[in-house]
Amino acid sequence: MARIGMLTPSSNTVLEPVTSRLLDDLNRESRDGRERCGVREAATAHFARVRVTEISLEARSDGQFADEPMLAAAALLADAKADLLVWNGTSGSWLGLERDLALVRAIEAATGIRATTSSLAMKEAYERLGVRRLGLVTPYADDVNARIAERYRELGLECAPALGCGIRENERFARVPEETIEAMIVEAAGSGRLDAIAVVCTNVNAASLAVRMESVLGIPVLDSVAATAWQALGLLGIDGRSLAGRWGRIFEYG
Template sequence: MTDALGWRRKFGVLAPSTNTIVEPDFYRMGVPGVTAHFGRIHIHDQDMSDDAGMGRLLDQIRAEMDATCARVMTCEPDYMVMGMSAETFWGGVEGNQRFVKQIKDATGLEVATGAQACQRALELYGARRIGVVTPYQPIGDANVVRFFGELGFEVGAIMGLRCPTAVSIAHVTDNELRDALREVDGDDIDALVQCGTNLSMVRLADEAERWLGKPVLAINAATWWMALRDNGIQDQLEGAGGLLRDH
């Protein structure tokens, strides 16, 4: 039998319990016949005010991942989507591959990650030198730089906003993000990338592409784009950036 609403695809999404942005973002970018079903990863200590705090946060993610996968699999999804980006950059390319294998082993399904989605998008645009905005502490930024560097991209500038808690990431304003984009941009920058699925950036990235004249990849838009295209869904969307509109 075909699902009444998810008649094209049902996506299982893994997201931290503290994240208030990725779920409404994915719903806003919804297309007919595709539904997203969230498994919440329990975060009991959301302090990420320093490098050690970020490490503890990721330890919780890893400890909860298999159980979260098991819960979301009960709705019988067709494909998995990672609604958190830090873990997908951690440990560089090899770390991303380990994470993808963990999800495949736990669910038997393919998975879209923010890191891979950004890689595909940057290759599509032919970008080599990039500017990056994150909500992370320095250790998180270092892992982002490592991931892109191992793939041959050059991070020309990176700004970590050093959000003190996981929930506070969602409190970053458009003005703060606009200033951050300008800070990491330059004539020698081919594209801008925003990491952190709890940063509200999809709408602003769409606007920024017009006034900066270059690709601006919001992590939630890029991840959703990868999930749709991996499943043969070519619907084009307005208001979520050129990636979903034109590719």
Template sequence: MKRFGVIIPSSNTTVEAEFNNILSGYASLHVGRIRLRNVNVGELDRFADDVSAEAEKLSDAGIDVLGLACTSGSFVRGSRQYEELERLMTEISSVPSISTSGAVLRSLKQLGCRRIALVTPYTQDVTKLEERLLTDNGFEVVSTRYASIVDNLVIGRVREEEVSRMVLESGWRDADCVFISCTNLRTFGILHALENELGIPVISSNSATLWDMARRAGLKSFRPVLGRLFTMI
């Protein structure tokens, strides 16, 4: 069985629940936390300063792959921040390492998507930074829907039905993929149904992160029902 190391914000209540359920029988989950209570530019900027310490501690667990499961925390300093974080984590842990922002970009490229409908729980300023991440990396954001939530615990309480409603109201008809951002939004129970309803790929921060980690860990038989992305490991 593989060992997955994941770094998450201290207030994240979703990653462990979603990953543990899906990874059962394939990998064990080992988690480090960095202090973050509010999803705003100031706290997100400080978040990145503590990544190296958590990566070093998780490496002591003999992990096979390491993921930084925080979307906004891996793009707040710019559209190439994810690359710097992935290099840092790989150097410290000596195992393949990914960030959520990097995983999202790789997922979209793997799916052949270019026109993105973006759905986030963030405020407008954080969402604008994410739009820049996507456009600077070759994608077109054709529509955006954001919820203006700052408190990360509140984000973790958003029901999947509400996330689905946001997607359906996102202007997705002009897109060739929907991306639901934030690792603290619950999405694993709705991705497959949304893809069937919309007829285009639907990925979330957590599905992209899990897909990229499984791929790096060599879990070729890992096929959870989380949309067409997981047919491409």
């Protein structure tokens, strides 16, 4: 059994239950197929919180993502003998992936445990799916979305369009109705020829919409929570392809 340690924004109420349901599905498949070998579970997730309450371009928002609180949370997860440590937040999408890569190096140096982030997971998903032009859907304010689009252009990705809800309080992201997220996904897909839709935020539940939306739209719908779990399983050498029919096309690349 692999243990995934997830550094979690303090006001996030989505990623824990969604990740747990996703891994429950995976573990059910593992028990059904491998119980005679004595394997009970493929992976479990364990969470430590880091204070994050606001998403904006202000210095007070950026300061929430400093290394010190991240390393403190990572140390607690290291006590649980986690096999992988994940910053399950998308701050790297507007602060830049170099910030995430530096955090990964700091966590690995401090704990000796391999690390990654949600933004690095999304980048890998884009690469695996051959995405160059995407529709961006977030709960964020327009200035944050514009910064994400700018960072994505640096990676060779075009965001056309970038749709948001204008919210800055992180806890409120989870209150955006699934119907609203679904409507935004459909609106984004109608803007032109896209390679994928990306829902960038780990505090909105687009994971449960992905399969239905992919069937309707004919393109991948990437949810940040699901993509993070997908990459984590891959880094741990766990086959997650059985999840594709319930959690999205990206798991076909498990």
